[in-house]
Amino acid sequence: MLTFSEENYLKAIFHLEQKFDNGANTNSLAKKMETKPSSVTDMVKKLADKKLVNYKKYQGAKLSQSGKETAIKVIRKHRLWEVFLVEKLEFSWDEVHEIAEQLEHIKSEKLTRQLDKFLGYPKRDPHGDPIPNEKGNFTVYDNRLLSELEIGKSGICMGVKDSSPTFLRYLDKINIALGEEISVVEKESFDQSIKIKTNNEFHTISNLTANNLYIKTL
Amino acid sequence: MLTFSEENYLKAIFHLEQKFDNGANTNSLAKKMETKPSSVTDMVKKLADKKLVNYKKYQGAKLSQSGKETAIKVIRKHRLWEVFLVEKLEFSWDEVHEIAEQLEHIKSEKLTRQLDKFLGYPKRDPHGDPIPNEKGNFTVYDNRLLSELEIGKSGICMGVKDSSPTFLRYLDKINIALGEEISVVEKESFDQSIKIKTNNEFHTISNLTANNLYIKTL
DNA sequence: AATATAATTTAGATATATCTAAAAATTTGT
DNA sequence: ACAAATTTTTAGATATATCTAAATTATATT
Numbered sequence: 001m002l003t004f005s006e007e008n009y010l011k012a013i014f015h016l017e018q019k020f021d022n023g024a025n026t027n028s029l030a031k032k033m034e035t036k037p038s039s040v041t042d043m044v045k046k047l048a049d050k051k052l053v054n055y056k057k058y059q060g061a062k063l064s065q066s067g068k069e070t071a072i073k074v075i076r077k078h079r080l081w082e083v084f085l086v087e088k089l090e091f092s093w094d095e096v097h098e099i100a101e102q103l104e105h106i107k108s109e110k111l112t113r114q115l116d117k118f119l120g121y122p123k124r125d126p127h128g129d130p131i132p133n134e135k136g137n138f139t140v141y142d143n144r145l146l147s148e149l150e151i152g153k154s155g156i157c158m159g160v161k162d163s164s165p166t167f168l169r170y171l172d173k174i175n176i177a178l179g180e181e182i183s184v185v186e187k188e189s190f191d192q193s194i195k196i197k198t199n200n201e202f203h204t205i206s207n208l209t210a211n212n213l214y215i216k217t218l
Numbered sequence: 219m220l221t222f223s224e225e226n227y228l229k230a231i232f233h234l235e236q237k238f239d240n241g242a243n244t245n246s247l248a249k250k251m252e253t254k255p256s257s258v259t260d261m262v263k264k265l266a267d268k269k270l271v272n273y274k275k276y277q278g279a280k281l282s283q284s285g286k287e288t289a290i291k292v293i294r295k296h297r298l299w300e301v302f303l304v305e306k307l308e309f310s311w312d313e314v315h316e317i318a319e320q321l322e323h324i325k326s327e328k329l330t331r332q333l334d335k336f337l338g339y340p341k342r343d344p345h346g347d348p349i350p351n352e353k354g355n356f357t358v359y360d361n362r363l364l365s366e367l368e369i370g371k372s373g374i375c376m377g378v379k380d381s382s383p384t385f386l387r388y389l390d391k392i393n394i395a396l397g398e399e400i401s402v403v404e405k406e407s408f409d410q411s412i413k414i415k416t417n418n419e420f421h422t423i424s425n426l427t428a429n430n431l432y433i434k435t436l
Numbered sequence: 437a438a439t440a441t442a443a444t445t446t447a448g449a450t451a452t453a454t455c456t457a458a459a460a461a462t463t464t465g466t
Numbered sequence: 467a468c469a470a471a472t473t474t475t476t477a478g479a480t481a482t483a484t485c486t487a488a489a490t491t492a493t494a495t496t
Contacts, residue, residue: 005453026474039454041475046452058461058474089332099326106320114307223483244444257484259445264482276444276491 002050004105007074009033009043010052011104013063014071018140025060069136073112076132078104079125080115086126087119093126093178128156128179128216142217146182147194147210154183155215162212174203182215220268222323225292227251227261228270229322231281232289236358243278287354291330294350296322297343298333304344305337311344311396346374346397346434360435364400365412365428372401373433380430392421400433 002010012032016024026044030037048055052067063071081103085091091099113134116122122131123139132138141156149155157180160167176182176198185202186195192207220228230250234242244262248255266273270285281289299321303309309317331352334340340349341357350356359374367373375398378385394400394416403420404413410425 003452027472035453036455037474038456038476042453060474085329089329089336091328091332095328099324099329102324102326103321106317108317108320110309110313111303111307111317114309118307221482245442253483254485255444256446256486260483278444 001107002070005043006047006050006052007070007105009040009047010063010067010071011074011078013053013061014068014075017063023060023062029061072132072136072138074104076136077106077112079129079131080112080119080122082125082127083119083122083131084115087122096126124156124179126179128158139218144215144217145211146184146196146213146215147192147207149184149215149217151184151187153217154181155217156181158214158216160212161214167209167212170209174205175199175201176213182213219325220288223261224265224268224270225288225323227258227265228281228285228289229292229296231271231279232286232293235281241278241280247279290350290354290356292322294354295324295330297347297349298330298337298340300343300345301337301340301349302333305340314344342374342397344397346376357436362433362435363429364402364414364431364433365410365425367402367433367435369402369405371435372399373435374399375431376434377432378430379432385427385430388427392423393417393419394431400431 009029012029013024016028016032020028026037026040029044030040033040044053044055044061047053047061047067051064052070053061053063055061078100081100082096085096085099086093116134121133124130128141130138130141143158144155145161146155146157157176157178159178160171171177180198182196182198184194185197188194188204192210193204194207194210195202195204227247230247231242234246234250238246244255244258247262248258251258262271262273262279265271265279265285269282270288271279271281273279296318299318300314303314303317304311334352339351342348346359348356348359361376362373363379364373364375375394375396377396378389389395398416400414400416402412403415406412406422410428411422412425412428413420413422
């Protein structure tokens with residue numbers, strides 16, 4: 001039985017491995033875990049003893065197969081609980097992370113399974129991140145700017161670079177919200193404005209706007 | 219911020235105070251917490267430092283006002299989660315305790331409030347125990363045998379003394395289940411058989427049966 | 437009231453997860 | 467390739483929650 005701390009480290013290592021090819025080195029892990037490098041070394045050794053990571057001195061930590069499976073299970077729980085909080089308990093997308101950080105450590109396979117069923121086997125959490133299924137499989141998305149999206153492709157709106165009220169009010173007006181699917185219909189090479197489709201509506205947005213929207217694609 | 223362990227002690231002290239007038243002495247707490255008396259002394263001192271219990275050497279622990287409020291909040295969460303598991307996630311009443319022991323420690327006032335609302339402000343958990351409201355108020359029930367119930371009074375079926383399959387099948391047959399409300403309509407002094415009403419049906423049950431059913435009354 | 441028994445506390449140890457400060461290894465820059 | 471800078475590890479300390487064994491206090495018995 002793993003402690004909360006061990007599970008949190010596995011999750012952090014998993015995310016770092018997704019992001020950087022060289023995996024999770026001690027300093028980046030320390031930053032992510034908001035702790036000191038020496039604490040990371042201690043914990044990584046413990047995880048290595050439990051065969052959850054492969055660790056060689058001065059060479060960072062890499063998840064073993066079972067470490068990866070464990071990390072994915074925790075992430076699956078985190079994201080399912082986020083869906084629950086937003087869909088069933090009227091939370092907004094920005095309030096759920098902290099609570100899900102707690103709920104993700106509840107140990108019961110049946111609970112996770114039943115929660116998944118109750119929520120209708122959702123594929124994405126309220127932030128658009130994919131939810132691993134019971135076997136641990138999930139699709140990896142690519143995060144980029146809307147302006148980088150090719151014609152005909154679509155993605156989920158994941159966040160904004162510029163979070164000024166003015167910009168957010170503008171997004172509201174053209175019916176773009178977090179989690180919304182946006183597809184690129186046309187691109188005007190003259191001014192790089194983009195015609196998009198979202199919610200079955202068409203809008204033409206400026207390059208500036210498209211440069212401020214993060215999009216997650218399959 | 220209290221640790222899980224501190225919260226569990228507060229809960230245990232609360233339950234012991236409800237049950238025994240002399241409150242929670244070290245040995246009974248140790249038995250309840252499945253730990254050693256010396257560990258209990260250590261923890262009780264810590265809780266006393268935090269003003270959650272009043273403690274004088276060799277005189278057991280008594281919850282302070284704030285300790286009592288904290289204990290009730292934990293119990294409220296425990297019982298709300300039990301309702302959630304049974305009503306929404308298809309768990310049966312005997313599977314939920316262990317998971318609720320974990321969920322009761324999740325810290326978020328809004329979560330508890332929204333869960334309560336989502337469940338329709340239930341008054342009892344799947345075992346018939348009362349759920350404190352947001353202010354910490356709840357009705358105290360009395361646990362006794364159905365055979366001790368007076369004519370005209372009613373109660374909730376809480377458990378069976380004899381849990382043999384034969385007996386349980388019999389209960390099924392006359393439509394008595396855990397959580398069911400049963401009222402006593404008539405008592406036959408000749409053989410102490412009892413006429414009861416449950417689910418809008420009337421049944422006459424023997425004294426032996428009535429002696430094997432635990433009933434919770436207001 | 438003295439003594440035996442039971443309950444409780446203290447003292448000292450172990451586990452976990454953290455820390456600081458110092459040492460060691462690796463990487464970088466010239 | 468060597469010194470400097472950076473990264474990582476080690477050693478030793480602290481916090482929490484537990485334990486065992488011994489000491490202390492309270493309760494029960496005669």
